[in-house]
Amino acid sequence: MTEPKAKPLRADAQRNRDQVLAAAARAFAKCGLEATLEGIAKDAGVGIGTLYRHFPTREALIEAAYRKELATVCEAAPELLDKLPPAEALRAWMDRFADYLHTKMGMADALRAIIAAGANPYDHSLELLVGAIEPLLAAGVASGELRSDISADDVLMSLSGVALAAGDRRDQAGRLLDLLLDGLRYRA
Amino acid sequence: MTEPKAKPLRADAQRNRDQVLAAAARAFAKCGLEATLEGIAKDAGVGIGTLYRHFPTREALIEAAYRKELATVCEAAPELLDKLPPAEALRAWMDRFADYLHTKMGMADALRAIIAAGANPYDHSLELLVGAIEPLLAAGVASGELRSDISADDVLMSLSGVALAAGDRRDQAGRLLDLLLDGLRYRA
DNA sequence: CAGTTAAGCGGAGGCACCTCCGGATATCAA
DNA sequence: TTGATATCCGGAGGTGCCTCCGCTTAACTG
Known part of the structure; x- marks a missing residue:
């Protein structure tokens, strides 16, 4: 590490x-x-x-400072996948992520910059996050719960967009994440 | 005005x-x-x-400077509603909005602040946006295309979150808006 | 161990942000 | 018209951001 x-x-x-x-x-x-x-x-x-x-940049420093904690959040993904059906596991992980952002609002702006930058393939945090989402999404697709035409990148983008836009209104963020997951569920 | x-x-x-x-x-x-x-x-x-x-604040100035243009985008909502079924109209309006943000990326940060502030009920731009979304959403609910348990506030939050997070990757923003609309569609 | 050099150091300086308050002035009452 | 005064003006100044470049030193070589 x-x-x-x-x-x-x-x-x-x-x-x-x-x-x-x-x-x-x-x-x-x-x-x-x-x-x-x-x-x-x-x-x-x-x-x-x-x-x-x-x-x-300021963001780079913040990102580095919080990287370890962010890794902890990401590591929760496999555990959730063990305990819950894929779609629920994804939803639960989204909550963890939103909680994390909520307690460390300081990180929000930094994260926005990190994600918006997007182009930098060496960014460690971005890999970390995509790496956490990918298995959740893949499991959901495999089980037929989730649609297959959305990438982990897209999910991360939506997730972070929603979480950041909602700011400190955690309840609203929850509703929006429900909405996001509904969009992700498979439909014929 | x-x-x-x-x-x-x-x-x-x-x-x-x-x-x-x-x-x-x-x-x-x-x-x-x-x-x-x-x-x-x-x-x-x-x-x-x-x-x-x-x-x-800087945001206040930007907001004021762009208010008129933003109003133009909002005024397009009723016209779209005339020409298209509600869900499609909403989707089309989202595109207009995303296009606008895309050309005026300058506005993005300001808008984020405006929306995140949320609490200020006197904010004119916020009213404008919610006022544009509300009829679209209501029409969709009335026609049975869209679910009824989501408020215009929530839609705006998701929409702006997605649009801002996607930044200048307009194609990705489009996919994410599709996803958002899928979440909004009625399901039994 | 001494010499070489690429990597790293750090703070001065220039720029922009934002606050604060003494002076200026539009407005109104008489 | 003439004060009185509430309101507004504006820029000096204190603070933080970030860059730039001459000096220092770790690391490597013979």
């Missing part, structure tokens, strides 16, 4: 990167999303330039 | 407001959304403070 990557960083670079990430996690936990990048850099004991080299 | 409001502005205030709005429209048309507020203020011949008094 501490990805080695193609290019191993120089020792000092790796150390600084970790310190920035730790400081960012602290700052976001304490101040929410409006934590200043300069403050994070100072707290990490590095210059602002160093922070920007490692994380070229 | 040039709402008189409860409090008629003082003559100079009204004049300044109009000039700012005109400058904003010019700036957004020319530079897209990254037009600077300071530049707009200067172009309008007012101080930055005046701009901020009239439009406390």
Whole structure:
């Protein structure tokens, strides 16, 4: 999970990167999303330039800071698939995802940027999410509950769009996710 | 359409407001959304403070600048309803809306804020949109094509979520809107 | 161990955002 | 017409964002 990557960083670079990430996690936990990048850099004991080299945008930093938690949400997918019929498992996972976004609204904007960017195939979080959705969707298609002409990408896009648009009105988000799932159910 | 409001502005205030709005429209048309507020203020011949008094946030200014165009999109709803069966009319209107957002991506963030704000009942654009969707939805329910347990608010939320999340991938947005409409169709 | 060099560092600087408040002025009452 | 005053104006200033580039140093070589 501490990805080695193609290019191993120089020792000092790796150390600084970790310190920035730790400081960012602290700052976001304490101040929410409006934590200043300069403050994070100072707290990490590095210059602002160093922070920007490692994380070229605010979103990149947030994304990296929350990646581990996001992975946890994604890992719940297989478990749900064990316990529930595919369509229900998908719906339940959507709820987990929406809950997560709801508690970490800070992540919302970052996520929107990540997903909207779309084009970047190296983005880890995006893979993570698509990877979580794919088995759920495939199982639903196999069991005949879900239509087969929608990709995991599309589901993610709709899901995140709905979750982000609904913002903090969690009940409304729930209704919209029901609606989304209805659209996904197979019809002759 | 040039709402008189409860409090008629003082003559100079009204004049300044109009000039700012005109400058904003010019700036957004020319530079897209990254037009600077300071530049707009200067172009309008007012101080930055005046701009901020009239439009406390960037979104407020954008919203005001695009309100007229948005109204045009909304006015298309009844016409579509005349020409098409309700569900198709709704779908066609969604396309208009998505097209609009697509050409004016600048508006996207503003719209997201407007819709996410939600709580502000005085927001004119929100009323406009809900007012456009409501008849389409009602006609669909009346004809039995669409389910009756979804509100125009919910439709707007899903629609905008999808359109915004899809960003500039217009084809994907189209698929997602199809999906949304499938969810809206009546099922026993 | 000493030399080389590519990678990394960091903060000064320029730009935009937004707030705040002393001065200006439209409006109204007398 | 002449104050009185509520309203509005505008830009200086404090803050954060992000870029750029000269200096530093880890890592590698012989």
